[in-house]
Amino acid sequence: MSVQAFCRRLPKAELHAHLHGSISTNTMQKLINDVSHTVDKSERDVWSTVINKEGKRTLHECFAVFKMIHELVTSKEALSMVTGDVIREFADDGVCYLELRTTPRPLKGISKRGYVDTVVAVIQEASNHLELPVKLLLSIDRRQSLEEALDTVEMTAEYQQKGDGVVVGIDLSGDPTKGDATTFLPALRKAREAGLKVTLHVAEVPNVAETLSLLEFGPDRVGHGTCLHPAQGGSDELVKCFESKKIPLEVCLTSNVKCRTVQSYDVHHFRDWYERGHPMALCTDDKGVFSTSLSEEYCVAHSKLNMSQVELWKLSLSTVDYTFVTDDLKRQLRHKWQDCKQNYFQQ
Numbered sequence: 001m002s003v004q005a006f007c008r009r010l011p012k013a014e015l016h017a018h019l020h021g022s023i024s025t026n027t028m029q030k031l032i033n034d035v036s037h038t039v040d041k042s043e044r045d046v047w048s049t050v051i052n053k054e055g056k057r058t059l060h061e062c063f064a065v066f067k068m069i070h071e072l073v074t075s076k077e078a079l080s081m082v083t084g085d086v087i088r089e090f091a092d093d094g095v096c097y098l099e100l101r102t103t104p105r106p107l108k109g110i111s112k113r114g115y116v117d118t119v120v121a122v123i124q125e126a127s128n129h130l131e132l133p134v135k136l137l138l139s140i141d142r143r144q145s146l147e148e149a150l151d152t153v154e155m156t157a158e159y160q161q162k163g164d165g166v167v168v169g170i171d172l173s174g175d176p177t178k179g180d181a182t183t184f185l186p187a188l189r190k191a192r193e194a195g196l197k198v199t200l201h202v203a204e205v206p207n208v209a210e211t212l213s214l215l216e217f218g219p220d221r222v223g224h225g226t227c228l229h230p231a232q233g234g235s236d237e238l239v240k241c242f243e244s245k246k247i248p249l250e251v252c253l254t255s256n257v258k259c260r261t262v263q264s265y266d267v268h269h270f271r272d273w274y275e276r277g278h279p280m281a282l283c284t285d286d287k288g289v290f291s292t293s294l295s296e297e298y299c300v301a302h303s304k305l306n307m308s309q310v311e312l313w314k315l316s317l318s319t320v321d322y323t324f325v326t327d328d329l330k331r332q333l334r335h336k337w338q339d340c341k342q343n344y345f346q347q
């Protein structure tokens, strides 16, 4: 079996996928067509060029793309459509467990809560016909105020208490060069007190003091963790703290290299943490913006980081341990992984 076929067939859990960054080129084109009657051709052409641009973008350019995507998703209908497409595409890629995250924002005629209701409704609808458990994290954007963050936490706790099991936790993300994430520590503590799971974007750019405070808070997982090591602008204290707490790391290989926070796969921090036996999950981050898929991330780990098929299998199975779900669902997922192994990999 080719590596591509192996990675496609491998059961996979996606733990770090931003909803609007995951919108594929096809869906983006649908959005552009939908606004064609209200926007002149030159603007549509700019959008098409940005969306179709392959290859690398700076971190700054990536955030400009998110802004543009937000300008296209302005209605409840558009939000429903993109959420449905994103879930279907992950399912088509052999993803067997999906955690989406998104920053609630008011859209035409709907409040932030209306936004969350819309995404939750699409997730519930998808569960009627797809064998793919989908959970949702609500994101705090670093550019927001503490009050907005506290509102997001309160809203997340309300949805969790409704008991439909879709909304499970909080994410902290947004442009890492803006704001001070430690501002949000009171909100993060409240999230924990409410029994919510918490994952934080950490050390995407060098910032030792902020990173140390976030790690000491003790999140359930962290995203990226690019600049922990002294050679990447971190410190020995950060490495020691992260290692001793064994906080699972959401690794986004293509994203890091394409937006140049990591210079090349050869120097990617994955290998070092893997050799230390640190808990890790391969993730896409923004599969639309970076033209990738979760299968592709496993292929990259094989081709660029010399991971064998056996190692990829073990890595994928271990990811189930870091999902934000009940022990019962984790058991069911592990069974699914084992069934797939018997069906596909022992022929």
Ligand code: 5GP
Binding pocket: 018, 019, 020, 021, 066, 067, 101, 102, 103, 104, 139, 141, 173, 174, 175, 176, 201, 204, 255, 285, 286
């Ligand atoms: P949304 O939350 O609107 O569904 O997804 C897009 C948002 O996710 C962006 O505006 C940004 O706040 C966040 N995001 C996406 N990718 C990244 C990333 O690589 N790093 C950080 N820090 N935030 C990201």
